[in-house]
Amino acid sequence: MDPRCIPEKFFDIKETEVLVTRITGGNVRNALQDIHVADALFDLDELAIIHHTDCGTLTWTEEIIRSKVKSFAGKEHWAEIDKTVYGAVADLDEGVRGDVKWVRAHPLITEKLKKGTQGFVFDIESGKVRKIDV
Amino acid sequence: MDPRCIPEKFFDIKETEVLVTRITGGNVRNALQDIHVADALFDLDELAIIHHTDCGTLTWTEEIIRSKVKSFAGKEHWAEIDKTVYGAVADLDEGVRGDVKWVRAHPLITEKLKKGTQGFVFDIESGKVRKIDV
Numbered sequence: 001m002d003p004r005c006i007p008e009k010f011f012d013i014k015e016t017e018v019l020v021t022r023i024t025g026g027n028v029r030n031a032l033q034d035i036h037v038a039d040a041l042f043d044l045d046e047l048a049i050i051h052h053t054d055c056g057t058l059t060w061t062e063e064i065i066r067s068k069v070k071s072f073a074g075k076e077h078w079a080e081i082d083k084t085v086y087g088a089v090a091d092l093d094e095g096v097r098g099d100v101k102w103v104r105a106h107p108l109i110t111e112k113l114k115k116g117t118q119g120f121v122f123d124i125e126s127g128k129v130r131k132i133d134v
Numbered sequence: 135m136d137p138r139c140i141p142e143k144f145f146d147i148k149e150t151e152v153l154v155t156r157i158t159g160g161n162v163r164n165a166l167q168d169i170h171v172a173d174a175l176f177d178l179d180e181l182a183i184i185h186h187t188d189c190g191t192l193t194w195t196e197e198i199i200r201s202k203v204k205s206f207a208g209k210e211h212w213a214e215i216d217k218t219v220y221g222a223v224a225d226l227d228e229g230v231r232g233d234v235k236w237v238r239a240h241p242l243i244t245e246k247l248k249k250g251t252q253g254f255v256f257d258i259e260s261g262k263v264r265k266i267d268v
Contacts, residue, residue, distance in 0.1 A: 001153045001154060001155050001168055001171075001172065002153070003142075003147070003149055003150050003151065003152055003153060003154060004149060004150065006140065006142055008137075008140055013137070015137055015138060016137050016138065017137065018137055019135045019136070019137060020135065020137060020156055021135050021156055021157055021158075022154055022155055022156040022157075023155055023156075023157065023165075023167075023168055024155075024167060024168045024171045024172075030164075030167060030168075031157075033157075033158060033164060033218065033220055033221070034135055034157055034158045034164075036199060036202075036203050036218075036220065037135075037158045037190070037194075037199055037220050037221070038135065038158075039202070039203075040194075040198065040199045040202035040203065041190060041194065056171070056175060060171075060174075060175065064174065065170060065171055065174045068170075068173070068174035069170050069173075069174065069242060072242075072244045073241065073242050074241060077241060077242060081242070084167065084170075086167055086170065086171050087167070087171070107207065107208060107211060108203060108206075108207050108211055108215070110206045
């Protein structure tokens, strides 16, 4: 979601070559529906999960977001908010590893796509993308 | 998610000026967590919901995606898949209107952000963005 992170800019991507989903923290858990739609239509071979340095998710906690949402939500919604995982991350590399492992263990992702899933960190300072060993 | 639709390209956006979420069909219902995180951190004034012409969501149905996902999922997951809404859209302008109305009626979105929510269609052919009256 960070405006400094446009995948088409930091990879040499030609138009129509890839589908790009951009969400908070690059959290793949919130992209399952997008993956299903893309896989159903285009029979995906590869999935690149990319988080980035200086990411906001490293600076807040689940509780900070939940408190803020509760501040304008009726109390009848608080239980639902307490169950929501907004995607705070304590360690960047570990966050990417966790996402890749989540995909590889997921019962609703094809074996082919699991094999083609890789994790990366985009470094905002250098403009380089680093592959994360999982 | 469509690779032809990079908001930074079709709006004159300066870096760090906006947060951009890109998901299937621009379906705001699947972006609530992103909205909450962004609003908690940056106290949002405005939300622009942008769908685009020639969008894949106009060409498939929920049943097409569900059937495909079921083809590689164990039967124990079929009930969950049947409940998932992937975001098929029958009419582009109506899809945008539906998203804006969903935001304005949502109990977990601030009144300020509801007032600052607008809907648009990006025309891939002309490169123009058209505002949708709601």
